[in-house]
Amino acid sequence: MENGDSRVRSVEKDLKPPKTPARVIGLTGAPGAGKSTVTGALVAAFLARGVTVAVLAVDPSSPFSGGALLGDRIRMQGHATEPGVFIRSMGSRGRLGGLSAAAPQAIRVLQAAGYQVILVETVGVGQAEVEIASAADTTVVLVVPGMGDSVQAAKAGVLEVADVLVVNKADRPDARAAVRDLRAMAALARGGWQPPIVTTVATANEGIDDLVRQLDRHDAWLDESGERARRRLARARGEVTALAFGQLAGVLAVPDSLAARVADGELGPHQAASELLAAAGLAGA
């Protein structure tokens, strides 16, 4: 599936969704925010409840996928051999359809495999992360005190997708300032759900209970408000669009002759795009 193998198409109709759909929780934040440690702590918390957990660690900047985990992800390995846990890292750079296609497909497979909670961890803060977050039911954004993370996250539009905000490494001196900054920014949030701010010291397992509680609160709100159905519909729409565009990439390959006319300034690019669509039997909107 990660390789865009066409056999996925014939397999997908056999992927029956479970009666109770999995809870998909996205975690994002700048490098060094402690995402893997928080993810590890959440895995332990859910396992303690008897809930099966899958972790999908997506690195939008890496072309590599596989079971081999990179860098600090090793720390999660402690859980990798426990029953009821599945951990896989996934590079998505340069894939057809990008993240918007790859992550939802992986989630679909993990859900069909019966995992009750799917944690999707993404490295970095940026548009790619916002995209992945949009595939989750609940999105957790991590910041660390004194790193300017909250400002960066705000700039990248990441705070707008946050359902739960976590100030990790909250034993650092600037933790209160970070909470204050986030509170000010979160106050501007869309109506309906006010993102709570949780402080954690994930390495010491501090604040994880509170985080789980806020995740549960958001999960309940998703059903009460009808937001879960809206999000799942939007996600399905995005996935289908990305796949349709992917399937069209071959049809819409730009011939050399057409590209050359644009490069030479003979033809405007909009005009060339219209010609391309017309040649494929399509009229643009």
Added chain:
Amino acid sequence: MENGDSRVRSVEKDLKPPKTPARVIGLTGAPGAGKSTVTGALVAAFLARGVTVAVLAVDPSSPFSGGALLGDRIRMQGHATEPGVFIRSMGSRGRLGGLSAAAPQAIRVLQAAGYQVILVETVGVGQAEVEIASAADTTVVLVVPGMGDSVQAAKAGVLEVADVLVVNKADRPDARAAVRDLRAMAALARGGWQPPIVTTVATANEGIDDLVRQLDRHDAWLDESGERARRRLARARGEVTALAFGQLAGVLAVPDSLAARVADGELGPHQAASELLAAAGLAGA
């Protein structure tokens, strides 16, 4: 044009490219790398030669465009009133076709307006920046010593697109280590052009002459090697593809009923994509 106004299509055929196409130079690097200061110094250097310069500051994370410049970009304002200089910031978040469509169009207009050098500055390090870089003839990647920038840049695939590497703030203690790291990574570069590493202290105008010299060297190499023509062809192809997809977005809107069947697990997303294409009179590749 930034708003995706359809009148752009009728205007573009009147945009005649100049006899000598503009030199398009992309600058990218992490926040705090000193991009604006380096850009400002380059503007001054080109102006001193009697060359007209346009600066396009693209912020992939911002939805805002305009003449109003943000944050440290203010520092460039000193040049904004000089004759022969044009400076504009451009947000591109959430735009149809994204950066791959917006930046080349802006470059086309600035070129038609007669600017001889176009500096495209992008904020941040990531896929978006790689995309913008691919719109330039020469791409400059800035790193600062001791910030782990080079590692981050390598991870994001930014080094792969670097034609000239700049270690800015080279008066910092870790400058030599940064140069050494970059040299090791640059040695892995694609054949043909070996990216030089320039050290600068842009705030003191140090190293800017050397940077301009390396930019000129690369510019000459582009012609000798035939690489300029290859890049322009690839850029035209990318631009046409992005616009064609943009024009199709309306045609390929996913109906609610189809999205609902996917969300409910009744229909696989690949199958739904095929149905969507078929309904639009298209067969996928």
